[in-house]
Amino acid sequence: MTDTDKTIVVVGTGYVGLPAALLLAKAGYDVVGVDINENIVRAINEGVMRIKEDDLQALMDEPGVRANLRAQSTPCEGDIFIIAVPTPLDHRKKIAEMSYVDDAVESIIPFLRPGNLVIIESTIPPLTCRERVTPMIEKATDLVIGETLHLAHCPERILPGDIFYEIIHNDRIIGAMNEEARDMAADMYATFVKGELFKTDDVTAELVKLMENTYRDINIALANEFDAVAETLKIDGREAITLANKHPRVNILYPGIGVGGHCIAIDPWFIKEVDPSNSRMIFTSRLINDGMPARIASKIRKAVREIDNPKLVVLGAAYKPNVDDPRESPAIEIVRLLVEDGYDVAHYDRLIDGMEYESLVEICKGADMLAILVPHDETMAELERTRAEVEQVMRTPLIVRYQ
Ligand SMILES: NC(=O)c1ccc[n+]([C@@H]2O[C@H](COP(=O)([O-])OP(=O)(O)OC[C@H]3O[C@@H](n4cnc5c(N)ncnc54)[C@H](O)[C@@H]3O)[C@@H](O)[C@H]2O)c1
Structure with missing residues (x-):
């Protein structure tokens, strides 16, 4: 054979x-x-x-x-x-x-x-x-x-x-x-x-896979933590990271809205499961990244706090840009937190079945904020093309990108 x-x-x-x-x-x-x-x-x-x-x-x-x-x-x-x-x-x-x-x-x-x-x-x-x-x-x-x-x-x-x-x-x-x-x-x-x-051997293969995603998770947590420190210091975290990356041996990631998907948000726990006492950094990183949706929801609340009954349009439900997978998505968690607080939120994502929309101009009519949680390339291209029109149809032309 x-x-x-x-x-x-x-x-x-x-x-x-x-x-x-x-x-x-x-x-x-x-x-x-x-x-x-x-x-x-x-x-x-x-x-x-x-x-x-x-x-x-x-x-x-x-x-x-x-x-x-x-x-x-x-x-x-x-x-x-x-x-x-x-x-x-x-x-x-x-x-x-x-x-x-x-x-x-x-x-x-x-x-x-x-x-x-x-x-x-x-x-x-x-x-x-x-x-x-x-x-x-x-x-x-x-x-x-x-x-x-x-x-x-x-x-x-x-x-x-x-x-x-x-x-x-x-x-x-x-x-x-x-x-x-x-x-x-x-x-x-x-x-x-x-x-x-x-x-x-089998055990090495099992651990290698988890190490790869844990490495990513910890680096994302570090970027998110740097951004939080920058916020405390009232400076621009992204600018600080860009400047730190001018060092020849430094390559810090940029902060995000949390970690989702089927892998990075999950796999580090499988290491902690088998060796909790040696997984302290892994555990802390998980907590930092899992805490991001609450941080972003609070940023959104702050951004609209002066507006009476704000109408929010949120873009992005996939767990990261340019994918059609909403599993473990921090964007969904952010919207859940806002809805739980009583905010009027319309949530769209063209790549996710059932969450599609015609045009940005259409969905932003009368809105007070357009919060971009997941910047799919096509979303950002459409916004670039139609930004003036979008701002015109909004009640409050507040457009914020969170990653
Ligand atoms: N999606 C990724 O990018 C990715 C990358 C690397 C590793 N993984 C890992 O690969 C594995 C599969 O992930 P996925 O993304 O393909 O999941 P998935 O949900 O897309 O597909 C899994 C499929 O298995 C089917 N299924 C469940 N129980 C079954 C059973 N007893 N018999 C037959 N079919 C059954 C489900 O109906 C589903 O269609 C997971 O362990 C995941 O962590 C996923």
Whole structure:
């Protein structure tokens, strides 16, 4: 059997699973996408791309890809099983919510055969492969991980909005307890990844993924903290950061409205979960970034405090500019806080389903403030083009950009 004669079962066909499934189908594998969401299954079988990226749509439209890819709501036998289901945060306990991974592993257990490879692409706390997935499989089958069944953790690093490019060109970490699993996984990824493939053990791979997002989170927290200090000192925090960055070895990020999305706001907690006593800076950064929506809401309140019954138009609900993903979005939290306070808020985002609008001029009629929380390129271009008109239709021409 050549490698691409194999059947790959991809469990979870969202932002991570579907692009991988498409590229594996393009590489020639027989690919079965499995998702508990019937709408997603139907969309894949009908060739409808739910992720708004032209290159992914083009891939989906290729007859060769369509011929090699089918979707269904339950797993089946295969050679390689990729698990790409959500690992959100349990917001109360601040630990990984592992029920999706547990369910996905349970669902493939009846189909596992000697020699199969199971790859976890979901982001998971360190030791999940060894202490959670391995015992689950070994208790339910006669298979032994590292001997008759192979298990690898190959975390995903894609940037939503640029998934197609990144899934192919990013370097990739391949972690497993045994060399055969590493080699099998590397052979599969090599069929579409142009970045380098780095092999290591499973625990290192688990931690590396979390370190990457924690590094980002801490740097964002530092920028937000500098900005708060600048505000206390009544100076412009952005200008101060720009000037500090003139130092040849300094590269401070710019402050924002908080951290959202499926990764950066969540993954640092998975490190704290396994080693709280060594995660003090990680924990503090999380608190700083999670406190940003309240800070921004209070800035907005201050900006309109002189206006009677202010009408606010808020732009942006995605978790960051130029993406269509509202998960863990600080902008949504800011609006929630303002609405809770009784403010009249109209919230729009052209990239988010159900929050679209015709034109800035239209939605700003009679408004007292236009607060831009998420500066999508197209939003800013439209504002630049129509700013004079927008100001004219507003009751109070107050336009503030918060990141
Ligand atoms: N989105 C990203 O940019 C990104 C980047 C790197 C890593 N990750 C990680 O990848 C994992 C998946 O993230 P995502 O963004 O693709 O999530 P997603 O919500 O877009 O997709 C996950 C899919 O899994 C399906 N699902 C849930 N339980 C299932 C089950 N038991 N069987 C079959 N399907 C099931 C859901 O219906 C959904 O379609 C997460 O651990 C995430 O942290 C995401």
